[in-house]
Ligand SMILES: [Fe+2]
């Protein structure tokens with residue numbers, strides 16, 4: 001029997017670590033110590049853990065109990081990769097942890113790898129963490145601007161529209177984040193940092209709008225109806241398809257358009273930096289849906305049906321508000337000469353074509369053939385997002 005000398009260390013000072021270490025090495029040990037309360041504390045401690053204890057001439061003989069609370073414990077997947085279907089009984093345990101039986105079950109229904117996973121999630125998360133930028137220093141807020149007041153009004157209207165859409169882009173994934181099983185840690189982290197990206201976009205668009213104005217532009221019922229149809233979508237695959245692949249994909253083109261036609265460095269930078277982040281959001285949406293489509297042959301039909309359903313539901317609404325459309329024309333025109341406006345209008349028509357091209361390419365990557373991709377892209381909301 002191994003002897004474990006505690007010296008004068010009490011159980012209330014960490015002596016239990018020495019005893020557990022001894023019991024783990026060999027099931028029976030003799031404990032010797034001079035702490036004042038040892039004779040009272042040690043039997044109570046052993047009883048609570050199911051260990052047998054007896055007084056000996058020089059101390060206490062302890063034999064490890066047979067009741068093991070870790071009997072029935074289960075490994076929550078492996079650190080390296082998630083399981084195909086994570087059980088609710090693993091709760092919030094870290095992936096790869098040994099989970100004691102009887103932990104509370106949580107309502108985390110997004111628990112199937114097929115529905116949420118992309119191998120790219122870890123890399124995209126790392127990329128996002130490295131690419132976070134500080135609005136206070138990354139944007140030239142004090143840069144001079146000399147564009148006409150009406151162009152500034154157009155920018156304020158565009159920013160107002162962007163803020164509303166960014167709010168949807170924040171709230172939609174966050175609702176799914178709250179239902180995602182933590183077994184899919186990398187996806188959870190990626191959605192969280194995506195929410196932080198959107199929070200920053202809301203901040204910089206708001207600050208840009210308020211640079212020279214103290215009121216914002218218009219928010220229309222049609223635009224909000226389009227966003228509400230994203231907000232109300234209960235299915236993760238459909239919501240990320242409509243939001244990330246089609247909506248944020250179209251927004252990439254819009255942000256590049258604003259960057260390219262911005263009359264001042266501040267507007268250019270907020271659009272450029274937001275577009276950098278959006279590219280990651282689109283990449284994750286595409287990656288997990290491509291994977292999902294490979295594993296579930298019916299997914300593409302479900303996604304197509306979702307576009308058609310949304311189109312029918314929004315058919316009676318105006319879609320993009322006319323003021324945003326006109327503001328984009330004015331931004332690209334840069335002035336009021338007829339030739340300017342013709343150029344601005346042509347640029348917005350070209351923007352819509354670029355958005356359509358991008359949507360069709362992404363639909364192709366998900367497995368839709370060109371004819372179907374063209375038809376479905378045409379049904380995408382006129383609100384862009
Ligand atoms: Fe955003």
Ligand SMILES: [Fe+2]
Nearest residue numbers: 169248278281
């Ligand atoms: Fe986004």
